[in-house]
Amino acid sequence: MPEKSKVRVCQPSFLPAFPAWSEFAALHQSKASMPFQKNKDREEYSQHLLLLCRIAAWLGLALATGWFVFFALTERWNIAISLLVLGVAVIPCWLICLKGHFSCGLILAQIACTVFVCWYSLFIDVQDAVVPRTTHLYLLVIVFVGYMNFQRQQSLLQFLVISAGLMAFVFLCASATSLPFSSPLSQDVRSVSAWFNGIFATGMLCGGVAAMQAQFRSQTKNALELRSALSNGQFELFYQAQVRSDGSLVGAEALLRWNHPKRGYISPAEFIPLAQRTGFMPTIGAWVIVEACRTLARWQENASTRHLTLSVNVTADHFLDGEFSAQLLEAVSSHDVESRLLKLELTESVFLSDIEAAIAKMKLLHRAGFTISLDDFGTGYSSLSYLRQLPLKQLKIDRSFVKGVSESGRLSAITKNIVRMGHDLSLEVLAEGVETEAELRMMLSYGCELFQGYFFARPTPLEEFEQYAAEPGSA
Known part of the structure; x- marks a missing residue:
C-alpha cells in the first residue's frame, strides 16, 4: 500500500507574475519530434x-x-x-x-x-x-x-x-x-x-x-482473476490531492487500485490494458463512477470537503460505450450529487475512432453540468482544429512535460506555450506529476495555477485523504 500521505505545501512567497500570452504555433509544428512523447519504437512483447x-x-x-x-x-x-x-x-x-x-x-x-x-x-x-x-x-x-x-x-x-x-x-x-x-x-x-x-x-x-x-x-488466468476482482471487492479507490498554487485544496483525482489477495496491490499499468483487451473496462469504469458519486455524497456532509471536485479517468472504450451517458446520469441522480463536482478526465484517444460522435457526447455531458478535463495533453494526437470545438474546462499537462521543464530549454519553451494556449482558450491548466520544488517554481512562472503530484500529496485511501482535507490550511 502506498505510504501515508506526507503533505508539503508550497510557500506563496515565490509566486511570480504570469507571463503575457504568445502564439502556440511552435508546439503544433514541433510536436512530431518531441523527445518526451511516448516512444512508438519501444514495442511491447511477451x-x-x-x-x-x-x-x-x-x-x-x-x-x-x-x-x-x-x-x-x-x-x-x-x-x-x-x-x-x-x-x-x-x-x-x-x-x-x-x-x-x-x-x-x-x-x-x-x-x-x-x-x-x-x-x-x-x-x-x-x-x-x-x-x-x-x-x-x-x-x-x-x-x-x-x-x-x-x-x-x-x-x-x-x-x-x-x-x-x-x-x-x-x-x-x-x-x-x-x-x-x-x-x-x-x-x-x-x-x-x-x-x-x-x-x-x-x-x-x-x-x-x-x-x-x-x-x-x-x-486467461489474469482475465478470470480480473473479472472476479469486482465481485470479490478487490478494487479500491485512492485519492490524490489537487491544489492551487498556495497549497489550498480544490479537489482530488480518484485512482483505481487492485488489491490482489496474493500479489498485493497491482499497478494499473498492468491490469488496465488487460481490462481493455478483454472488454471489461466499461464494467470497471461504471463501478468507479458509482464509487466516486458515493464519495461525493459523503463529502457533502462535511464542511471541509463539501466544495471539493472529484476527477475520474474515463478510458476511450468506456466513454464510447452506448450506455456511458445513461450510467453517468443515473449515478449522479441516485446519489444526489451535483454533476459539476464530478470531473471527467478524457485522453486524446477518445477522438481516434469517431471525432464527431465523441465531441457530440462531450457537449451533451457539458450541458448536463459535468466538468470535462483533457488528460495527458500533448502526448497523443492533439489537433488545434478540434480542440477549439471541445467543451473543456481544464487541460492537464502530462508529467513528461513537467519533468522536462528542468531538463531542457526546448521542452521548457513548449510547456510554456501549452500553458499559454490553455489560458488563451479560457481553460484551467493543471500540472500533474509535480515532484520537486524546482518543477513547481517553473510551472508557476509559466502561469500554471493548479497542481497535482507527490510534492503535495501521494494517493491515499479515502479516510486518510479526508484527514488531510480537514487539516487547517487545506481549505
Missing part, C-alpha cells in the same frame, strides 16, 4: 516470446558452431564461411533488440535466417533418392517465431516475412530441385545432419508451442 528467442538463439548458435568446426576441418570453406556470414548478420539484429526495438531486430534476424536456410537447402542439402532434404524444417521455426511476434506487434513487413517463409517451405517440400552449380554433401554427412535437423527443428517447435500455451494460460 516474456514468453523473449524466452523462446533466447533459447532458439543459443540452440542455433550451438548447432551452427558445431557445423562450422566440422566444415572447417573437412575444408568445406564455402559452407563454413556462409555460417560465419550468418553469424555476423545476426549480431546487429540482436543489438537492435537490446536497444529496445525488439520487433524490428527480430524481423531482420528472420530475414537473414530465411535467406540462409533457402540457400543451404538448394545448394548444399540437395535431396536424393536415399536421404531427404531436412534443412527447410527450420523455416517452420522461423515462421512460428514471426507469428508470435506478429501477435505482439503487427506490421506489414512481418506478415511478408511469414508469407515468404511459408511459400519457401512448401516449395522445398514439394520439389527436389537442384541447381547445376550446387555443391551437395555426401550421403553419410547428410544422413547425420537429417537426424540433427529433425531433432532440433522439432524441439524448437515444441518449445514455441509450449511458450504460446503458457502465455495463453497466463492471460
Whole structure:
C-alpha cells in the first residue's frame, strides 16, 4: 500500500507574475519530434516470446558452431564461411533488440535466417533418392517465431516475412530441385545432419508451442482473476490531492487500485490494458463512477470537503460505450450529487475512432453540468482544429512535460506555450506529476495555477485523504 500521505505545501512567497500570452504555433509544428512523447519504437512483447528467442538463439548458435568446426576441418570453406556470414548478420539484429526495438531486430534476424536456410537447402542439402532434404524444417521455426511476434506487434513487413517463409517451405517440400552449380554433401554427412535437423527443428517447435500455451494460460488466468476482482471487492479507490498554487485544496483525482489477495496491490499499468483487451473496462469504469458519486455524497456532509471536485479517468472504450451517458446520469441522480463536482478526465484517444460522435457526447455531458478535463495533453494526437470545438474546462499537462521543464530549454519553451494556449482558450491548466520544488517554481512562472503530484500529496485511501482535507490550511 502506498505510504501515508506526507503533505508539503508550497510557500506563496515565490509566486511570480504570469507571463503575457504568445502564439502556440511552435508546439503544433514541433510536436512530431518531441523527445518526451511516448516512444512508438519501444514495442511491447511477451516474456514468453523473449524466452523462446533466447533459447532458439543459443540452440542455433550451438548447432551452427558445431557445423562450422566440422566444415572447417573437412575444408568445406564455402559452407563454413556462409555460417560465419550468418553469424555476423545476426549480431546487429540482436543489438537492435537490446536497444529496445525488439520487433524490428527480430524481423531482420528472420530475414537473414530465411535467406540462409533457402540457400543451404538448394545448394548444399540437395535431396536424393536415399536421404531427404531436412534443412527447410527450420523455416517452420522461423515462421512460428514471426507469428508470435506478429501477435505482439503487427506490421506489414512481418506478415511478408511469414508469407515468404511459408511459400519457401512448401516449395522445398514439394520439389527436389537442384541447381547445376550446387555443391551437395555426401550421403553419410547428410544422413547425420537429417537426424540433427529433425531433432532440433522439432524441439524448437515444441518449445514455441509450449511458450504460446503458457502465455495463453497466463492471460486467461489474469482475465478470470480480473473479472472476479469486482465481485470479490478487490478494487479500491485512492485519492490524490489537487491544489492551487498556495497549497489550498480544490479537489482530488480518484485512482483505481487492485488489491490482489496474493500479489498485493497491482499497478494499473498492468491490469488496465488487460481490462481493455478483454472488454471489461466499461464494467470497471461504471463501478468507479458509482464509487466516486458515493464519495461525493459523503463529502457533502462535511464542511471541509463539501466544495471539493472529484476527477475520474474515463478510458476511450468506456466513454464510447452506448450506455456511458445513461450510467453517468443515473449515478449522479441516485446519489444526489451535483454533476459539476464530478470531473471527467478524457485522453486524446477518445477522438481516434469517431471525432464527431465523441465531441457530440462531450457537449451533451457539458450541458448536463459535468466538468470535462483533457488528460495527458500533448502526448497523443492533439489537433488545434478540434480542440477549439471541445467543451473543456481544464487541460492537464502530462508529467513528461513537467519533468522536462528542468531538463531542457526546448521542452521548457513548449510547456510554456501549452500553458499559454490553455489560458488563451479560457481553460484551467493543471500540472500533474509535480515532484520537486524546482518543477513547481517553473510551472508557476509559466502561469500554471493548479497542481497535482507527490510534492503535495501521494494517493491515499479515502479516510486518510479526508484527514488531510480537514487539516487547517487545506481549505
